Amino acid sequence: MFTEVRFGGNQLAVFPDARGLSDSQMQQIAREINFSETTFVLPAEKGHTRRVRIFTPMIEVPFAGHPSIGTVFVLATTGELGTGGLPR
Numbered sequence: 001m002f003t004e005v006r007f008g009g010n011q012l013a014v015f016p017d018a019r020g021l022s023d024s025q026m027q028q029i030a031r032e033i034n035f036s037e038t039t040f041v042l043p044a045e046k047g048h049t050r051r052v053r054i055f056t057p058m059i060e061v062p063f064a065g066h067p068s069i070g071t072v073f074v075l076a077t078t079g080e081l082g083t084g085g086l087p088r
Contacts, residue, residue, distance in 0.1 A: 002066075012070040013038040016078060018053070023060075030055035037067040041075065050075075 003009025013033045018026065018040035030038040034057050042051040053060060054067045075081050 010066055011035040012067055014067075014071050014074040015040045016074060016080060018042050026053060026055055027060070031057045033057075037061070037064055039067045039071045041071060 013030075013035050015021075015029070015038070019042065021029070021040060026038075026040050029040075036056065038055050040053045040055070042053065045051055052068065052071050054064050055061070072081070
């Protein structure tokens with residue numbers, strides 16, 4: 001992400017549907033991919049539209065800008081976000 005050159009920029013793995021994955025499975029996947037961050041998108045919870053969990057190869061982090069922007073980009077380009085960036 002943040003590049004115009006293929007395979008350049010900051011790598012990010014996004015899992016748009018992480019239903020059924022446990023905490024330890026998410027951590028194992030992030031460790032195996034070994035990018036700076038890997039995001040896992042979960043269904044809406046009460047009062048929220050989606051839940052995004054961000055993992056480094058070592059730990060889960062509460063927030064990070066680059067993976068948040070990248071995740072929204074993936075959700076938008078796959079049609080998961082409606083007009084104006086609001087969930088359908």
